[in-house]
Every structure is written in structure tokens, then in C-alpha cells.
Amino acid sequence: MEKYMLIFHGGNTQELFSSPELMQAHMAKWFAWIDKLKQKDLYISGEPLVPGGKLIQGTNKSVTDGPYTEGKDVVGGFFLINAKNMEEAVEIAKDCPDYQYEGSVQVRQVMKM
Amino acid sequence: MSGSENINLTIEHLFRRESSKLISTLTKIFGPHNLELAEDVVQDTLLKAMNTWKFNGIPDNPGAWLFKVAKNSALDVIRKSKRQQEYASNISNLLKSEYTLSPTLNEIMGANTIEDDLLRMIFTCCHPALSKDSQVTLILKTLCGFSVNEISRAFITSTDTIEKRLYRARQQLRELKIDFEIPVGPEVSARLESVLTTIYLLFNEGYHSTKHIELVRKDMLQEALRLSSLVCSHPSTALPQSFALHALLHLNGARVGSRLDSKGNILVLKNQDRNLWDREMIRLGLYYLNASAEGEQISRYHLEAAIAAEHVMAPTYEQTNWENIIRFYDLLIEMHPSPVIELNRAIAISELHGAESGIREIENIRDLPLLKNYYLLPATLGELCQRMNDNEQARKYFSQAMHLTNSPSEKKFLDGKLNEL
Missing domain, CATH: 1.20.58 (Methane Monooxygenase Hydroxylase; Chain G, domain 1)
Structure with missing residues (x-):
């Protein structure tokens, strides 16, 4: 088993969530997904990120907002999961419930040292 | 965080419940004329909750989490617009100074007055200046957390119509400048009448109609029951007519499950399986009917509940006490003349005296052309x-x-x- 990080972008489009029931139902889909991964021992951890981070760069260490400030690029959180290989990690990421809400998932393998 | 294994323990309609509480509390701060602002803050708060909780579960006290986020949002909103905006009149000055802003919000949002605030919100939505349609729509939107889409499905109308209705209602609330209060003194019973009618309409919309998809219908019945139980449990509104309506909702609600057969065909009362009636709902209905008997006044809800009680107490259709039912219909027509009620009375007469008498009664209905x-x-x-x-x-x-x-x-x-x- 290898470790993979799923990085979740976007998926927070306000207009698409017109009612509390709709939001709760969407959250329930995430919980169902996590439960499925847990049952197969594939879920290691997950954390949400507070919106609005800083980007530091250059030799003068300039600090700006970012790197993403635009809704659908902003990283909302991440999972650490177990998967046999990249193919399996990608298949897992395809189950993310956010695609219909302008979400996208970045899959990165965690380097073994 | 308690982890995602609590998926099944998640309170049903958690977001919807919390949303109505937040709207009510925020309206206390912003004032009813700023209803849309309260709605925006709530929408934002719930979105934040969803986008945080989805990664690793619901916190142990989700209500407190939401209130904290909403409070911070409210602080931001007020700070940004401190001088241009008037909020709830009784605290507007306290919100203008940075020294008193945060403590005032803490006090209002920390106070254990949520039941009062919800009731205040009910009275606000049912303000007599608003049309009945607007009242029901506003209640569904703010207190029941229905989306415009869901409301338009419930009323079988376009989302455009509902948007317009809500827009107009919010505008009226802006112009009316009403206080966010539970009416007191002689005003109570007139204002309560408006509230009860709206809850009654909400229930009937879900109950009588076969045009709805099942889910919306069930939600509307549930919400009507929730609102009427709020009204019944508050000392200012725990009055006989409130109990009578509560009884009526239970006694009719008890029969919902038997009105369609397994294939979705309509079953008339005569052919319904009485074993499917919800015994617990009936017990509660009769309990509240009993509680409603105090006092001198008799409302239409008393009579309608009494009729419903006759139906649920009859062991078979044939054993229904039609004499009593006709007597209640007579009183009801006297109090609330309506050709629909007269039609129902005619049906009862046909059961007691035969089809011919029934037809004669129908021909004699006062406003028959209205039907x-x-x-x-x-x-x-x-x-x-x-x-x-x-x-x-x-x-x-x-x-x-x-x-x-x-x-x-x-x-x-x-x-x-x-x-x-």
C-alpha cells in the first residue's frame, strides 16, 4: 500500500445549495464515502482548511493572499488515503461527491523516505 | 470531532432545524426589516458548516458551532455597515459602538430564548398585513428551510412566482417596521388567529393534495406539526384554539398512511385499512382535543377536530356516529359558511339518511356555483x-x-x- 493525498478544490458554490436540506444531503454523501473508505481501511485522515491563506515568495519573502482566491480553485481540505497505486487512488477520488458542484480533486502520491 | 461513523446518528433535518433557529435569532438582532440579511448570514453559515464537517464529521455540539460562526458573521456585517444601517430598534444604539457591539451580540445569541425567538418569527411571518399566500410562503422559506424550488413544487407554480411573492413579502416587512415581538394583551387572539390559519393551510396543502411528490408532502405535514407544537408550548399562545388545531393536525395526520394503497391508488375513507392509522397520533390528538375544551370559546378547529375524532374513534366505517358529525358540521357552517363544508355535511347526511337525501342537500348548498x-x-x-x-x-x-x-x-x-x- 502507498499513501496518497487527495486535495479538494472548489465545491463550495453557494448558488447550488438553495436549501438546508440540500446541504445536509450533500454532507451525508461525503460521510457515506468516508465510511466506505474506512470499512476497507483506506481512509487515514482528513482535515478541512480555513479559507483565505497567505503565499510567501521571493528572496524578499513577499506575503500576498493566495495562491488561490477564486472560488473553484480554493483548496477546501484534504484526505490522506491508502491505495495500491495511482490508478486505485484515482478511482477512489472519482467517488468524491463534489464534481457536480464545480469541485475538482488533485491526487498526489506521498513520497516514501 | 466525533468522526464520520455518526452518520446515522445525525439528527434528521439538523440543518433545517438549526437554520430556523439562526434566522429567528438573527432577525432579533437585525430586525424584521432586514430579513434578507439574516437569510444571507444563515446560508453562509450553513455552507461553511457543510464545507468543514464533510471532511471529518459533525462536531459534538453542532448547534453551538453554528451559532458561533453566525455570530461572527453578524459582527462582520454590522461592523461593515455601522453607520448606514438601522437594525432592531431596541438595540440599534448598542450595535453602533464597538464597546457594546460584541457583548450585546453575545448576550442575545447566548440567551436561552430560542423558543421565544421562533415564536416571534412565526408571528412576524404571519403578520396580517401580508397576504395568506405570502405568509405560508415566508414560513416555508424561513422557518421550514424550504428552497424556492421546493416551495414552487409544493404550490405547483413557477419558481418565478415564488421569488416574486418572497420579494414582495420582504419588502412589506421592510416598510412595516414591525417590532420582533410576541403580541401581548388583547392583540394576542387576533394575531394568533392569523398564525393558526397559516399553520392550518400549510398542513392542508400537504394533507389534502394528491398532487405532491411524497417527500414534499410528508415534510409539510411534519413542519406544520412542529410549528403548532411550538405555539402550544409557549405560555402566551397555549390557548384552547391552539390545542384544538394541534388536535386536528394529529387526528388527520394519523390517517395519512392509509389514504393510498400500495400502488398509489386513492382509497376513500370507507375502504381504508383502519389498522394502518397511527395509534400514537390518535392518542395525542384526543389528548389535545380534551385540553382544548377549557374556556368558553369554540373555534372552527374545535369542530373540525371533533369531526376527525368521531372518524378515528369509530371501529368501522359503518359504526361511524354520523348524527354527531352532522351536528358538528351544522355548527361549523354557522361559524364558517363554506360550500366545501356544506358538501362534506351532505356526504355525512347521505350516510345517515341515504343517497337521495344527500343529493337533495347538495342541491341546496347556498353557494353551489362556487364549487x-x-x-x-x-x-x-x-x-x-x-x-x-x-x-x-x-x-x-x-x-x-x-x-x-x-x-x-x-x-x-x-x-x-x-x-x-
Whole structure:
């Protein structure tokens, strides 16, 4: 088993969530997904990120907002999961419930040292 | 965080429940004229919750989490617009100074007055200056957390119509500048009447209609019961007429599950399986009917609940006490003249004195022309003619009824009747 990080972008489009029931139902889909991964021992951890981070760069260490400030690029959180290989990690990421809400998932393998 | 294994323990309708509490509390701060602002803050808060909780579960005290986020949002909103905006009149000055802003919000949002605030919100939505349609729509949007889409499905109308109705209602609240209060003194009973009517309409919309998809219908019944139980549990509004309405909702609600067969066909009362009636709902209904008997006044809800009680207490259709039911209908018509109620009374008469008497009563209904587009009028006449073996006349009536309904289940029901002839 290898470790993979799923990085979740976007998926927070306000207009698409017109009612509390709709939001709760969407959250329930995430919980169902996590439960499925847990049952197969594939879920290691997950954390949400507070919106609005800083980007530091250059030799003068300039600090700006970012790197993403635009809704659908902003990283909302991440999972650490177990998967046999990249193919399996990608298949897992395809189950993310956010695609219909302008979400996208970045899959990165965690380097073994 | 308690982890995602609590998926099944998640309170049903958690977001919807918390949303109505937040809207009510925020309206206390912003004032009813800023309803839209409160709605925006709540929408934002719930979105934040969803986008945080989805990664690793719901916190142990989700309500407190939401209140904290909403409070911070409210602080931001007020700070950004401190001088241009007037908020709730009684605290507006306290919100203008940075020294008192945060403590005031802490006090309002930390106070254990949520039941009061919800009731205040009910009274606000049912302000008599708003049309009945607006009242029901506003309640569904703010207190029941329905989306415009869901409301338009419930009313079988366009989202555009609902948007306009809400826009107009918010505008009226802006212009009215009403205080966010539970009415006191002599004002209570008139204002309460408006609240009870709206809850009654909300319930009926879900109950009588066969046009809704099942889920919306069930939600509307549930919400009507929740609101009426709020009204019944508050000392200012725990009055006989509130108990009577609560009784009525329970006694009718108890029979919801038996009104369609497994294939979705409509079953008339006579053919319903009485074992499917919800015993616990009936018990509560009778309890509240009993509680409503205190006091001198009798409301239409008393009478309608009494009629419903006769139906649920009859062991079989044949053993129904039609004399009592007719007596209650007589009183009801006296108090609240309506051709629909007269039609129902005529049906009761036909059960007691035969189909011919029933038809005679229908012909004597005062405002009969008002029922000319009401499919149950020809459907009832058809049924009575069928009972008198006048199949030709019955066929005519059932076909007439067929033209007056668009509901697939009602059409199917009438089809079945035509085939019986």
C-alpha cells in the first residue's frame, strides 16, 4: 500500500445549495464515502482548511493572499488515503461527491523516505 | 470531532432545524426589516458548516458551532455597515459602538430564548398585513428551510412566482417596521388567529393534495406539526384554539398512511385499512382535543377536530356516529359558511339518511356555483347516483369530474369508478 493525498478544490458554490436540506444531503454523501473508505481501511485522515491563506515568495519573502482566491480553485481540505497505486487512488477520488458542484480533486502520491 | 461513523446518528433535518433557529435569532438582532440579511448570514453559515464537517464529521455540539460562526458573521456585517444601517430598534444604539457591539451580540445569541425567538418569527411571518399566500410562503422559506424550488413544487407554480411573492413579502416587512415581538394583551387572539390559519393551510396543502411528490408532502405535514407544537408550548399562545388545531393536525395526520394503497391508488375513507392509522397520533390528538375544551370559546378547529375524532374513534366505517358529525358540521357552517363544508355535511347526511337525501342537500348548498370547478362535487354526485343504481347519471358525473382534475391519482381513481359502472 502507498499513501496518497487527495486535495479538494472548489465545491463550495453557494448558488447550488438553495436549501438546508440540500446541504445536509450533500454532507451525508461525503460521510457515506468516508465510511466506505474506512470499512476497507483506506481512509487515514482528513482535515478541512480555513479559507483565505497567505503565499510567501521571493528572496524578499513577499506575503500576498493566495495562491488561490477564486472560488473553484480554493483548496477546501484534504484526505490522506491508502491505495495500491495511482490508478486505485484515482478511482477512489472519482467517488468524491463534489464534481457536480464545480469541485475538482488533485491526487498526489506521498513520497516514501 | 466525533468522526464520520455518526452518520446515522445525525439528527434528521439538523440543518433545517438549526437554520430556523439562526434566522429567528438573527432577525432579533437585525430586525424584521432586514430579513434578507439574516437569510444571507444563515446560508453562509450553513455552507461553511457543510464545507468543514464533510471532511471529518459533525462536531459534538453542532448547534453551538453554528451559532458561533453566525455570530461572527453578524459582527462582520454590522461592523461593515455601522453607520448606514438601522437594525432592531431596541438595540440599534448598542450595535453602533464597538464597546457594546460584541457583548450585546453575545448576550442575545447566548440567551436561552430560542423558543421565544421562533415564536416571534412565526408571528412576524404571519403578520396580517401580508397576504395568506405570502405568509405560508415566508414560513416555508424561513422557518421550514424550504428552497424556492421546493416551495414552487409544493404550490405547483413557477419558481418565478415564488421569488416574486418572497420579494414582495420582504419588502412589506421592510416598510412595516414591525417590532420582533410576541403580541401581548388583547392583540394576542387576533394575531394568533392569523398564525393558526397559516399553520392550518400549510398542513392542508400537504394533507389534502394528491398532487405532491411524497417527500414534499410528508415534510409539510411534519413542519406544520412542529410549528403548532411550538405555539402550544409557549405560555402566551397555549390557548384552547391552539390545542384544538394541534388536535386536528394529529387526528388527520394519523390517517395519512392509509389514504393510498400500495400502488398509489386513492382509497376513500370507507375502504381504508383502519389498522394502518397511527395509534400514537390518535392518542395525542384526543389528548389535545380534551385540553382544548377549557374556556368558553369554540373555534372552527374545535369542530373540525371533533369531526376527525368521531372518524378515528369509530371501529368501522359503518359504526361511524354520523348524527354527531352532522351536528358538528351544522355548527361549523354557522361559524364558517363554506360550500366545501356544506358538501362534506351532505356526504355525512347521505350516510345517515341515504343517497337521495344527500343529493337533495347538495342541491341546496347556498353557494353551489362556487364549487363548479371543484372535482369532488361531481365525484360525490357520481358516487351517490351509483349508489342509487343510476349508472347513466353516475357516468356523466364521473366524466365531468375527470375534466376538473389534473392529478394522475385522482384521474386513476375516477377511471376506476367509471369501470365499476
